[in-house]
Amino acid sequence: METEPSVFQKLIAGETLIKKVFRKEILPILADLRLAILLLLIIAVFSISGTLLEQGQSLEYYQSNYPEHPALFGFLTWKIIIFIGLDHVYRTWWFLSLLVLFGSSLTACTFTRQLPTLKSARRWTYYDKPQQFQSIALSAELTTGSLTALEPLLKKRHYLVFQDGNKLYARRGIIGRIGPIVVHGSMLIILAGSIIGSITGFTAQEMVPGGNIFQVKNILDAGQFSQAQIPKDWAVKVNRFWxxxxxDGRIDQFYSDLSVINKQGEEVERKTIHVNEPFRYQGVTFYQADWGIGALRVRVNKSPVFRLPMAPLDTGGQGRIWGTWIPIKPDFSAGVSVLAKDLKGTVLVYNGKGELVSTVREGMSTEVDGVTLFIDEVVGSTGLQIKADPGIPIVYLGFGLLMISVMMSYVSHSQIWALKEGERLYIAGKTNRAKVTFEREIVAILDDLNDLDQNNLLSVGNLSENLQN
Known part of the structure; x- marks a missing residue:
């Protein structure tokens, strides 16, 4: 009477079936070079889209720049961008899934193709029959000569030589077989760094007037696990912006003098940044990205200095200009307007009727609507782009290994066999790269042997025919 299999036996059988299906059905598909190339092309296309389409902007930005009528290229609208996630391509679940799938394909290819190739290259056998040499295109047969004379000639050319009685094997360039494996490994490291950066990094932007202290809060784009990277126990002070x-009056460079302030209000680090010279602190990088006019320091008659914020005005695309309104009566019943377009220190003063009264520079004053208005300082605002990407060092490591491994892959893996059978010496060789150079090297080795014995060359098999072809 047959007994029903136990739960444990069913689990074992199910696990065996899963392994069998994975090994025979899934693994060959993952290891297929065509799949890897297809995934790489798809990743490249969406990476390009992430470069061309602005990332991390507001919904209003995409609605105004990618309207439904007319749609860009006839199909690309803000609804498609938001629905697919093209506004934050590198952090979408499907893009990260593509990276994981591509990494899985590289891993499968490494274990099913590259590692067996390396294992085969390291595993060799001596040729102990003359017929084995005839099967190799690059072969020669000598009437005299010895393995003792051949060995130093090979070592001179940096071959690793093994000899067993009347048999000899030599190889060079095994590193060329290791190179492709390191290429795959370095690409996996790059993918891992990209994924880590996507899920743990963030991008923020701040517009801060000189003299203000701020904490990173205006987050534009962030990964699912980015909270640990956003600074909470320190802030940044903009000491000065200029x-x-x-x-010719054109902007040459703009600078921000930044200080990191701890919870006790103490300065722990300080640096002046400008374009292409960022400030890095605890994995967070501050880039000089933009500028503006943040405030105006003024006095009215004999009043103390007070600071008024300046706001950007809509010019309809005709340049940038900032303005503010200055009260000249205690009850705010009257005031004057001041406009500025740069940080050169010159402002335009308008009276209560909107009429231009004068142009004033910093440190000067003017009479307007019965009061004396002193312009002490036009305070600039620095536009900072703030990023944290813990995956960058990993990506750099991967690219460094990739450059090294590509050079390793160009090293030829060459093999030479020799057999002393009676009075005859059989020699054969093959290589995976630079075959013409390798043929010339074999000819040079034969010439060196021939110099030891001018009459020992019987035939060179089909070697001469190969060189003539």
Whole structure:
């Protein structure tokens, strides 16, 4: 009477079936080079889209720049961008899934193709029959000669030589077989760094007037596990922001003097940044990205200095200009307007009727609506782009290994066999790269042997025919 299998036996059988299906059905598909190339092309296309389409912008931005009528290229609208996630491509679940799938394909290819190839290259056998040499295209047969004379010639050319009685095997360039494996490994490291950066990094932007202290809060784009990277126990103070202009009045460079402030209000690090010279602190990088006018320090008659914020005005695309309104009566019943377009220190003053009264520079004053208005300082605002990407060091490591491994892959793996059978010496060789150079090397070795005995060459098999072809 047959007994029903136990639960444990069913689990074992199920696990065996899963392994069998994975090994015979899934693994060959993952290891297919065509799948890896297809995935790489798809990843490249969406990576390009992430470069061309602005990332991490507001919904209003995409609605105004990618309207439904007319749609860009006839199909690309803000609804498609938001639905697919093209506004944050590198952090979408499907893009990360593509990276994982591509990494799985590389891993499968490494274990099913590259590692067996390396194992085969390291595993060799001596040729102990003359017929084995005839099956190799690059072969020669000598009437005299010895393995003792051949060995130093091979070592001179940096071959690793093994000899067993009347048999000899030599190889060079095994590193060329290791190179493709390191290429795959370095690509996996790059993918791992990209995934880590996507799920743990963030991008923020802040516009901060000089003299203000701020914490990173205006997050534009962030991964699912980015909270640990956003600084909470320290803040940043903008000590000063200024712009250098060239002789023609154009902006030459703009600078921000930044300080990191701890919870006790103490400065722990300080640096002046400019374009292409960021500030890095505890994995967070501050880039100089933009500028603006944040405030105006003024006095009315004999009043103390007070600071008024300046706001950007809509110019309809005709340039950038900032403005503020200055009260000239205690009850705010009257005031004047001040406009500025840069940080050169010159402002335009308008009276209560909106009429231009004068142009004033920093440190000067003007009479307007019965009061004396002193312009002490035009305070600039620095536009900072703030990023944290813990995956960058990993990606750099991967690219470094990739460059090394590509050079390793170009090293030829060459093998030479020799057999001393009676009075005859059989020699054969093959290589996976630079075959013409390898043929010339074999000819040079034979010439060196021939120099030891001018009459020992009987035939060179089909070697001469190969060289003539």
């Amino acid at each position: 712009i250098d202009y060239d002789p």
